[in-house]
Amino acid sequence: MSEATKTPSPLLLDMKNICIEGFADERWHPIIKGVDLQLNRGEVLGLIGESGAGKSTLGKAAMGYTQPGCRITQGEVWFDGQDLAQAKTREKRAIWGTRISYVAQSAAASFNPAHRLIDQTIRASKRLSDRNEAELRRDAIELFDALNLPEPETIGQRYPHQVSGGQLQRVMTAMAMSSLPDLIIFDEPTTALDVTTQVEVLASIRNIVSQFNTAAIYITHDLAVVAQMADRIKVLRYGEEVEQADTRTMLSDPKQDYTKSLWSVRSLEKPGHASDDVLLAIENIDAAYGTAKVLHDVSIKLPRGRTVAVVGESGSGKSTAARVITGLLPQSKGSVTFDGQALPPKLSNRSKEQLRRIQMIYQMADTAMNPRQTVGQIIGRPLEFYLGLRGKEQERRVIELLEMIELDASFYDRLPDELSGGQKQRICIARALAAEPDIIICDEVTSALDQIVQEGILNLLQRLQNEFGIAYLFITHDIATVRAISDEIVVMWQGKVVEQGMKNEILSPPHPAYSELLLSSVPEMNPDWLDTLLTRREAGGEGVIKAQD
Amino acid sequence: MLRLFEVIGKRLLLGFVTLFIVSLLIFSAISLLPGDFAQAVLGQSATEDTLAAFRAGLGLDKPLIQRYFDWIVGVMRGDFGSSFSGRNSSGFDLSRPVLEIMAPKLRNTVFLALVTAVIAVPLALILGLLTALFRNSIFDRSANGLTLTTISAPEFFLAYILIIGFGGLLPTIANVKPDMGLFERLRLVALPTITLTLVIVAHMMRMTRAAIINLLASPYIEMARLSGASQTEIIFRHALPNAWAPIATVIAFNLAYLVVGVVVVEVVFTYEGIGKLMVDSVGSRDIPVVQACALIFAATYILLNLLADLIGIFTNPRLLHPR
Known part of the structure; x- marks a missing residue:
């Protein structure tokens, strides 16, 4: 070979000015409003934001996929020299599951109940021409083992309902890794898990991603989690980018007020007071x-x-x-x-x-x-039932209660559907308070x-x-x-x-x-937390990680 | 595995209990039918003595409970008793066993039901899958519209339309004889088969479509899509295996209808089936035949629903492979 081997461009994914709309109430609403996203080979990007910020939508758009009822209206999704925003479904299918894989939030709902785990694990990679099935099965078992799953030899023979949620989430990671893809989209993979299980899944994911030098987009609303997983963090809000920086900079020195406010929630604390009464x-x-x-x-x-x-x-x-x-x-x-x-x-x-x-x-x-x-009826009910307040008196008290929970009289005639999540919870508090x-x-x-x-x-x-x-x-x-x-x-x-x-x-x-x-x-929030914890646990000082959860 | 047999055993047992209760209902309902067979045969001029003697001859003078037990014990031995018709005041008993009267008619009904099922069930499944596959396309809408039209029209109306349309090509009277060859029989039942197919396809097709579409919204289907599965793979490999339970239920329901509800079609095409036999027997107060027919209908329903339940169980990995 006289020709010098070309080094592939480090840039794996380049999303330019992506705009996505969703159809609801008889019209199209913008969900993502012109976001850029670049990802290098082997890099892990954390995508964080509140619910409704468009994290998942953007993550799926990185595959050129939008959910039914959504559409990409503008922008380019360059994946290794191919624009997935323009690609035909047939072309995208050839990439999905083989070069880009997706790990969903709820593993329990995302496995087909009718098929064995191993068959689902190697389903996509079977389409690769250079791999035969026996080899894939062997590799899958190795992956199960690497992900700390119990009985890696036989667990694949089970059906989804026969293993726990934490185990399923790890099998899904094995499924994503099976084809040795260039990119994995992790969509809140540990949100549905208990913290003790989460640690194990996080460690497994991180090990395997670095072992195969796979690039990943890690979507979550949990800052502390993203701090462990990502090289770089991008903050989204209302479908727009707030800011992005590498993980340590972002944690120690966030620029935008919104990011700072996200960070500050965790520092809320009060001294505990004792009482014998x-x-x-x-x-x-x-x-x-x-x-x-x-x-x-x-x-x-x-x-x-x-x-x-x-x-x-x-x-x-x-x-x-x-x-x-x-x-x-x-x-x-x-x-x-x-x-x-x-x-x-x-x-x-x-x-x-x-x-x-x-x-x-x-x-x-x-x-x-x-x-x-209406809000008035919801809060009025306990007033009437417990305290016998009716008519004008009841109405006055409801408005008092609304003010107590930092809302005002304008909410009196509204229906729950017209309120945000936080407002709804406040109404529930007012209802409890009414008694x-x-x-x-x-x-x-x-x-x-x-x-x-x-x-x-x-x-x-x-x-x-x-x-x-x-x-x-x-x-x-x-x-x-x-x-x-x-x-x-x-x-x-x-x-x-x-x-x-x-x-x-x-x-x-x-x-x-x-x-x-x-x-x-x-x-x-400390990006070294997971490493420190794992080292400590490995040393056997305290609570050893259980393989079975 | 043991649990599975337990489930099946339980279902079978329940089926028998249901059948027993139904037999009670049938018997009491028929005892409540107005009119008296003796009076109907002997006429208004018969004396009380002749009527009483005639009733005694048929066992109608015994108490209701004893008559029920005589009947049900006979049924369990496979003896449905003798028909009332053929008896008269002359004293000669020309009556025939119920089974002998019923067997050829039942055979005809089952034949028509089978031929219809062989055509209608695959047709409905294929149409259901295709309409799910091409949801909201012109094909989907026209298939839905067409089948809805045929299910909305009364059966006799459909039958007459077909007779007018195809009367020249196909026989309009389905008078099958026991000694006929298969091909000749098939030719004769062509129009009744088409009529029944038009009646039952819509229900099965729409249920299949709905079951599949319902599943298409589940996260594991999106997951399959994101791992590169094609639309065909998604429908057949990922959705269909989880949709068998509701589909089997609606198929069972329609197959039962083919045995139990075809009397109108049988009358229109003068086809000698069991539905027609039952209606005729009610007219002539031939109680043993009516009871036997009703019991067969009930057994058909119970058996087919049992089968649907079993299919539901066998296609559910949670039951097949417990934790």
Whole structure:
């Protein structure tokens, strides 16, 4: 070979001035308004922003794909010398799954329930002419092994419903890697996972991406996660780029106010205050759904006017404890004492006064309100039911409550559909407040909200506590939220209380093994956090990563 | 695997229980029918004594519960009793066993149902898949429009239109005889088959289309698309395997209709089927035949629905491969 080997251009993907529109309410709305995106071979770009910022839409557009009901109206998507925005479907299909792969948010919904995992893993790469099936199967098993999946030899023979969510997410990464693509789009791959599982998946993804020098676009709304994964970060808002910089610069020195505000949410914190004035105590509670026992000997104390955060993974029994307190699920053993009195286990045996004093706010404000009732009716109902307020008097009180939650009288006649996510959650808070309760149980009330909106809601709840002395039982899986709002913390695991104590005590070592695993798994903004954690865990000092989750 | 057999066993058992309850309903409903067979045969002038003797001869004087048990025990042995017709006041019993009367008619009905099913089911499936594949195209809209029109028109109307249109080419009277060859039979049932096909295709086709389109919105279909699968692959490999349960249900429903609901078509084409037999027997108060027909109809429904359920189970990996 006399000819000098050409070095391929380092630029793999070049998106120029992309505009995308979506069809809704009989007309086209802009979703992405002229965004540029460049990606070099082997580089990982983090794409962050609130929901509705257009992250996923832009990520899919990098493949030349738009969801049904959307269209690329302008711009070019140059992938290795080919404009995917103009390419024919047939040409794009030849690239999808082989040179560009996609990893979806919900692995459980993104696997076809009718096919075995291994067949889905190698489905796309089978189309590559230079690979035969036996070889692909062998490689897939190696990938399963590299991704720390249990029983890599046989796990592929299972169906999607036979493995856990964290395992599925890793199989999906194996599926994306199977064809050794140049580019992988990760679309919130760990958002649906518990923190303890998330760590393992993040580590697996990062290892495999660097091992094969694959370029990736990593989409997430979690800043701490993106800090671990990306070389460079691009911030999106309302379909436009806010700013971009390499990860360390972006974290230490964000330029735009919007980015700074994203960063600042995490620093919300309050000192915990102790109190011995116990308002609600559940003692030695056992509870079961049918024959499946969910709570084992659970005891929690909630002091008057304080916030107790209940933390734990999904399935740890947090919400079930709330159902026992509210009487929705009568306990099979143990007692619930409220203000010195024993509460009847069954909802129907409780007095109206007892019901009034314990209120609840839910995660999905959408489904917790009747979509056909106006805000006035929604907040007015508990006023009439508990306090007997009607007519003008009721209306006046509703408006007072609206002002308390930092909205105004103009919301009185609106329907839930006309409100934003944060406003809806505020209406739910006002509805709980209307009953003038002593306790409000908050079940993951900020989980479905964007970070900035979260901050607003948390500040509001804190203000209401300061003014009215309401006690909160705050159920969450998010440690940042716990830091921001709680006085005391209860850690739950597999239906048992691991520990309860003041926030400062629980959050500072030494911890019981599970608390340690949980707390250390919460991603931090420091880009070296994951490395440090993995090194520490490998050294065997604390909580070893379990291969099975 | 064990769990699977358990499920199948449970379904079978439930099927039998249902059939038992239906037999009770049939028997009591028929006992409530107005009119009296003895009176109908012997006429208004018969004396009370002759009527009573005649009833005793048929066992109609026994209490209802005993009559039910006599009947159901016989049915379980495969004996549906003797027809009432052929008996008269003269004392000669010319009646024939119900089974002997019913068998050739049942055979005719099943023949017509099978021929129709062989044409209509694949046609409906193919049309359903194609309309899903080319959703909102002109082909989709015209196929939907056309099948909706044929399902909306009354059967006898469709039948007469076909007779007017094709009467010159195909026989309009389907008087099949037991000794006819297969080809001759097929020629005779051509028009009834087309009529029934037009009636049942729309339902099956639209259900297939809806089941597939419903699945096309699921994340795993988008995932398949993003891994480069073609539209055909998406429909056949990714959507269809998950759509069998609803499709099987609607097919079972329509096949049952082919056995149970064809009386109008049989009458129009004077086809000697079981639907016509049942209607005639109701007219002549021939209770044993009516009961037998009703029981066969019920069994057909139960059996076909059972099959659909089993297909639903066998195509569901969650049941087939439990955790």
